[in-house]
Amino acid sequence: MNTYTVALQGRDEVADRTMAFHFDKPEGFAYKPGQAVDLTLPQQSGAEPQVHTFSLVSAPYQNELAIATRMRDSAYKRALRALADGAQLTLQGPSGSLTLSEKKIRPAVLLAGGIGITPFLSMLRQATHDASPRPLALLYSNRRPEDAAFLHELQQLAQRNPHMRLIATMTQMEQSRQPWDGDTGLIDAAKVKRAAEGYDDPIYYLAGPPGLVDFLRDLLEDAGVDEDDIRSEEFFGY
Known part of the structure; x- marks a missing residue:
């Protein structure tokens, strides 16, 4: 370096x-x-x-x-x-190697917990700037809207980028002072399936606390996703 x-x-x-x-x-x-x-x-x-x-x-x-x-x-x-x-x-x-595949423009499903959003925000900003045709889905989990870093910008990126799909979910809305009309509850198989709906041969990228990353990897493998199509590494900056 x-x-x-x-x-x-x-x-x-x-x-x-x-x-x-x-x-x-x-x-x-x-x-x-x-x-x-x-x-x-x-x-x-x-x-x-x-x-x-x-x-x-x-x-x-x-x-x-x-x-x-x-x-x-x-x-x-x-x-x-x-x-x-x-x-x-x-x-x-x-x-770091948590970067989008360059071999071909395969769909990417980004699964983020909390401040694990950071590497994915860079990807989404660049893809939107480049008008990339790569299908991108972000499933982003936080306790409350107050804790969701860059949520407003992500919502704006999803509006600007016709190839981007955003699903944000909150797990502790009973502790929030802000309104929220989006998804609630933990990331589960149903939410992941909805994020990847219609995608042909997607690659899954995981970032967040180690416990969440391990859970998501197990969830994907239980759903039949090949381990070569799941990418993560020790999360930087948590």
Whole structure:
């Protein structure tokens, strides 16, 4: 992986306790939607370097790099939050193989839980920008609308992209303060079947907490999906 110095350009809240961080894009930095970077914070005197791997939510066509993360109470997240705009960080990458198949434009069914949406947002942004004819379905699970990072943008992408299908589901609406007229309940075989309806020979991509990814893999295999058509890796940035 190549190493770059990048400057923090800004940040914004994209869901409850979830923030996106925006960085300048180094000249010559090329990546595929779905790939990740290692981000090292400015080192304090005498302290060990703080590094974390994040999927990029930005798409390759954009002139910035961006990540998004739940702001948990960890030393890394506290230091990241405290950075001033303009702070210099070290970036290594890109890395990761959770990218869309290039052999042929097979339909893709993206199954995401929570902040697992990050690699898929990059894919969907790029596909919409490119007017790609690849059929894309996103099944996106969160506890509440308040927790669903980038939900409004995803709804807009689904309106703009005639080849994109979006199914968002909420699992704990009794704890929400916002209205929701979409799907509710956990991802199950029926929801996955609806997401892939009409697709010929789709590939399934999984991202989210390890427990959810394991559950989804078992669900797909029980439904007869070939293991070669299921792609996931340890989720970056959760």
